Amino acid sequence: xxxxxxxxxxxxxxxxxxxxxxxxxxxxxxxxxxxxxxxxxxxxxxxxxxxxxxxxxxxxxxxxxxxxxxxxxxxxxxxxxxxxxxxxxxxxxxxxxxxxxxxxxxxxxxxxxxxxxxxxxxxxxxxxxxxxxxxxxxxxxxxxxxxxxxxxxxxxxxxxxxxxxxxxxxxxxxxxxxxxx
Numbered sequence: 001x002x003x004x005x006x007x008x009x010x011x012x013x014x015x016x017x018x019x020x021x022x023x024x025x026x027x028x029x030x031x032x033x034x035x036x037x038x039x040x041x042x043x044x045x046x047x048x049x050x051x052x053x054x055x056x057x058x059x060x061x062x063x064x065x066x067x068x069x070x071x072x073x074x075x076x077x078x079x080x081x082x083x084x085x086x087x088x089x090x091x092x093x094x095x096x097x098x099x100x101x102x103x104x105x106x107x108x109x110x111x112x113x114x115x116x117x118x119x120x121x122x123x124x125x126x127x128x129x130x131x132x133x134x135x136x137x138x139x140x141x142x143x144x145x146x147x148x149x150x151x152x153x154x155x156x157x158x159x160x161x162x163x164x165x166x167x168x169x170x171x172x173x174x175x176x177x178x179x180x181x
Contacts, residue, residue, distance in 0.1 A: 017178045018059035019103045023145050025075070027176060028053065030141035031106065031134050032072040040072065042134040045126035050114040051134065052168055058086040059103030067164060085163060092159035093152055093173055102175030107160070108134060109168035131171045138174050148179035 032053045033041045040049060053070040055077065057063050065084050068077040089107075090100030099105055108131055115123035115130075135151050142149040152173040160170040 017103065018061050019147070019176065019178075021060060021062050023147065024055065024057075024060055024063070024104055024176075026145060027104075027106065027138060027141050027147075028055065028070045028072075028077075029075060030137045031108075032070060033075055034072055042130065042137050044130045044133075045115060045123070046118050048115040048118060048123075048126075050111050050127050050130065052109045052111065052166070053134075054080070054107040054109060054164060054166060056085050056089055056105040056107060056164075057103070058084060058105075067166070069166075081165065088163040089160065089173070092163045093155040096152060096154070096175075098150055098175045098177075099152060099173060102177045104176045106138060106172075106174040106176065107164060107170060108172040108174075109164075109166060110171050111168045128171070135172055135174070138176075142176060146178075147176055149174045149176050 030041055032051060035041055044050070055068045055070060057065050057068060064079065064082055066082040067080045067085055069080050070077055086100055086102065086105065089105055090096055093099045110127050110131065112124055112127055115127050119126060138149060152175065155170065155173060157170060
């Protein structure tokens with residue numbers, strides 16, 4: 001299910017439809033949270049957990065627009081930078097409209113050294129596999145919530161890093177929103 005904003009009832013344009021904090025919370029928990037047994041919700045080779053999950057918020061009820069870091073252990077968001085970054089992120093993602101108009105973009109950032117220090121060069125492959133697990137959880141949870149998403153891998157790495165101003169290597173961008181009719 002791909003996200004496509006619904007047309008305005010006035011005709012033409014896009015209707016801004018924010019997500020709820022509960023929806024975003026559930027997506028993030030499914031992506032990289034901790035379950036009741038104290039384990040992450042997505043598997044990781046050797047339990048290295050090489051990711052940080054960032055959220056670029058443009059339209060979430062009760063949440064200031066900005067870039068947030070998700071802390072899966074505390075199930076909390078930390079505001080990193082306040083402001084509107086959807087357009088800047090979209091430009092880094094080859095001007096993909098879904099990124100520009102999404103109320104939320106989840107950005108998965110890898111820290112390869114967390115896995116390669118244990119597995120050497122093969123750890124790079126494991127990081128990519130682990131990112132796939134996380135992406136699957138995002139898709140499944142978005143679908144369960146009646147939301148749409150698409151895995152965006154077409155972007156200029158250095159531009160995403162500049163736009164986000166965070167450490168690590170961006171691997172995925174998941175725009176999230178209410179699907180069109």
